[in-house]
Amino acid sequence: MPDSRTIIAHQFDDPVQQHESSMLGMWVFLATEIMFFGGLFAGYTVYRVVHPAAFEAASHHLNLVLGALNTGVLLTSSLTMALAVRSAQTGKQRNTVAFLITTMLLGAAFLSIKGLEYYQKYTDHLVPGTSFSFPGPHSHGAEMFFYLYFAMTGLHAIHMIAGIGVVGVIAIQAAQGRFTPAYYTPLEVTGLYWHFVDIIWIFLFPLLYLIGSRV
Amino acid sequence: MTSHIAPVKLYLTVFIALLVLLAVTVAASYVPLGRFNVVIGLMIAITKTFLVMLFFMHVSYSGRLVWVYVGVGFFWLAILLALTMADFLTRWWPPFLGR
């Protein structure tokens, strides 16, 4: 199986060991990432229990259409990422590059929509701080909600930006023909990261946009 | 290396399932179900996560170790949430109301 183009670092004995190590390393890193977001999820859970009514009221100030659209965009980007890996497995270099670029474009679309939402929150005075104003009795719980909203989606967006950068590097490497059906580990590892960022959003969407019912 | 190559059809099926679940979760938020809104929202999110991890992330074809570390990540998150909430949920229990 070792292809002439397979690069084996000196510390490894064979490509299988190298591949498995990289994959395990990424999964361990993702466990770390879960805990990194975990601090925010813990804060969210606490304050949702402490301010249930405020969270529901504040959640309804989020734009459900844009949120759902963004979820769709991100799910699609996960599909294209998975297909990019599959194309590398089957040795279809052109397809790999095309799917990676599509993934990046979808990621950029996600960030643009997110930016639009942030802008709307800014004009609606829903950014926590001195200019924050929220009608009704729940203003301080709502401010907490929006603080968490910005912290959680902000951290997620930072991960998206990093992800787009990494996918870009991988796309260039793919275009240079660095990956073969025998060696595509960096691509697969990047794919794991991208899907993970998608999963975080899969949780953020119902937790932030879908509190209570909108009726 | 993961020699397993999943068919494109599988990826597409998973993708469609994810979109259907997205539609369901949005639709469910228009039905007043009280506390079950959050239960449904989270159940659907967990289902979506399973789909993404098992198929897009190839966990279903991966070795035991990957399963272990996927579990470890979520288990430790559960520890963090459960023991933190052990404080916040019981703080106002009788007979120590508010103390």
Place this chain on the structure above:
Amino acid sequence: MWRTLPLFPEQASTVAGAVDKLYFFLIAVSAFFACLIFALIACFIVKYRRRPGHERAIPTETHIGLEIAWTGIPLLLTVVMFIWGAKLFFNDYNPPTNAMEIFVVGKQWMWKFQHPEGRAEINELHVPRGQPVKLTMISEDVIHDLFVPAFRVKKDVLPGRYTTVWFEATKTGSYHLFCSQYCGTQHSKMGGWVDVMEPADYARWIDGPGVNEPLAVAGARLFQKFGCAACHLPEGKGQGPSLVGVFGRPVKLTSGATIEANEDYIRETITHPGVRIVAGYPPIMPTFKGLVGEEGMQQLIAYIKSLGKEDGAKNPDEH
């Protein structure tokens, strides 16, 4: 010599003896295990030191029985420690119903004590001997902690939420009062004394010179000044719920939940009135956030409590 080199703190409260008893039990258990291990190690390293005639170790096998024993025995002992400690802890959190109540405000870097009779003091707390005292504490800035070593009690004092601690002094005298949660530059100077007096002396002291009006009276004036009385009519016919006899009772909220009308709830409804509305009333109360300081808050709470006291028959807390 004990004045320059004290080795054990004074016992001056009802719980001090109980805490010390548990402490001695822990010392006994620890000393036993520490001595056992030290003795074994000393014995082994001397007896089995490598020397001519004893060049090689004598193989031993892992002994499952031993492993179970030294897992199981410590486990049982810790269960005893847990139950014993938890019982004391529970007691720390259950002030007797006849406890006299004193309000405490901590701020960088001083303690303010407010007796319900109206006398206030700074960095010094006078209490009668033989009378349970409950401190209801809040901070104006960072987290502080009220610690009286002679009483073996300690509790963090938080901003934005009341915490309580209680004790019953058993010996007259002056005892150290410390802030034991790091609170900034002069943390180590945020302390003073607890003066335990004979009840008769205390009664004289509390009526002594410089006494303000009782807390509840001051609270009643605030209640009028802020216009609370306009809505919170005593018979419950106003736009707000009646506050008579409400303190310490469960209150039904519009959300369907029930909450005890305690110090924290009253505090929250004054600063954030819309968050938990009493069922059957409109959410029209304005916020008094920034208008009522911690002292004003104490006065209002004392006043609302006293509304219950007048209707004594219904109030289980009466003493």
Place this chain on the structure above:
Amino acid sequence: MNTEPTPLLPREHYLSGQYGVKSWLLTTDHKRIALLYLVSVTLFFFLGGIYAALIRLELLTPYGRFVSDENYNKLFTMHGLVMIFFFLIPSIPAVLGNFFLPLMIGARDLAFPKINLASWYIYVLGGIFTVTAAVTGGVDTGWTFYTPYSSTYSNSAVITMAMGVFITGFSSIFTGLNFIVTTHKMRAPGLTWFRLPLFVWALYGTSLIMVLGTPVLAITLALVGLERIFHVGIFNPAMGGDPLLFQHLFWFYSHPAVYIMILPSMGVVSEVIACFSRKKIFGYKFVAFSSLAIAVLGFLVWGHHMFVSGQSVYAGMVFSILSFAVAIPSAIKVFNWTATLHKGAVIYQTPMLYSLGFIGLFTIGGLTGLFLATLGVDVHVHDTYFVIAHFHYIMVGGAVMGYMSGLHYWWPKITGRLYPESWGRLAALIIFIGFNLTFFPQFVLGYLGMPRRYHTYPPEFQVLNVMSSAGASILGVGYLLPLIYLIWSLRYGPVAGPNPWRATGLEWQTSSPPPTDNFLETPMVADEPYNYEDMDSA
């Protein structure tokens, strides 16, 4: 103990060949990176030591006349931060672990050598932020950064310092990640899990904590920083926030962090006790699994730092019983080490003295931990010098003794030369005596009620404080000695040869210092670890 002719240094090893600065700063060799870490953590250890010396100097008198209250607060804050994040946490894992994990499992390097180098650079970057914070006014929040003091009220360089800790956290995450993957994937043929040295088991448990705990601290400090900058945040009571949430998140990492410090030491002690009793470790599997048990249970007990914080009484009880549970695996280890000595052939080499010292001091530290887990007693001793004494017995009496033990044990392997034995024994003795004199009086002070972080204190506590300060000066001398004789031995120490202790373990089967690729050919393992009985009768 060598009857063979004086050994010679190998002609080629990881230190030879390349000498330039570049060969060090761009190295991906785990052994050289370990030495980079060794130099950096030593610098931070003595920096933290200077802070400690100033603290003890101040506490000689009760009146606070030596430094101002503001500066005193900065001193203990910096002492804690430097010692914990820049010495104790990286000490054994990043120095001894980095050097010996691949050697002990028969690998050529860690799984990700570049990430390993990156982790050192990240550590240095974090260190630069810390030193910057120290020289631009210092930090006065205590190493615990409690809100709202840190987020709102403190006027010191909190953000710079939090950045330093945040960044260093990633160095620790990368080290842990590297160790986990290396242990799983790079073991030599035949080296099954139950043939692994116990040091490797301990490092594995440590790595789990690093990987799963550190990110929570990182996000928490990031939130504190944001709150300081924007004046809104989730710990802010004015916004409906709860400062106790900070404590939960902080201790979720910072309690397990204690096990990051102590677990690797326990691993070292297991190696050393077996080697210098010339015996198989008693209850290998129990010692191995107790490391994992500590790593997991260690995450369930953080609330015992919050018994008097206003946390729910019920949560307090849950955390109390879980805290007792974590004491059990530690007890198992102590008993098994003691049993290993039984019928051994004990040699009083310096590493052994440190390890025996470790067992003694750790036993006291662990037993006094029970006092703190006991709710009713903790209420009295919480945030007093009792706690200070307890955790110094764990972190200095335990972790640092273990580090010194390991450093002496493996010094011949790292440098190819032996340290001077009698000086080593003397230093071990001085440290042991100085340590006990410093910290034992603090137990008494704590039960008397002297709160921690006190710049001034009631005069009746002075005698005990003077004893403690006197002990600290002895301890200081004890720590300077190894610095001197270990450096001396680099040039003048006798050449050690590949296995001066006649120890088992793969790291002793290669030359000292080892070649760059560790082994000339990949070793095979067909035996249990610590088979000293067979080795000595051969």
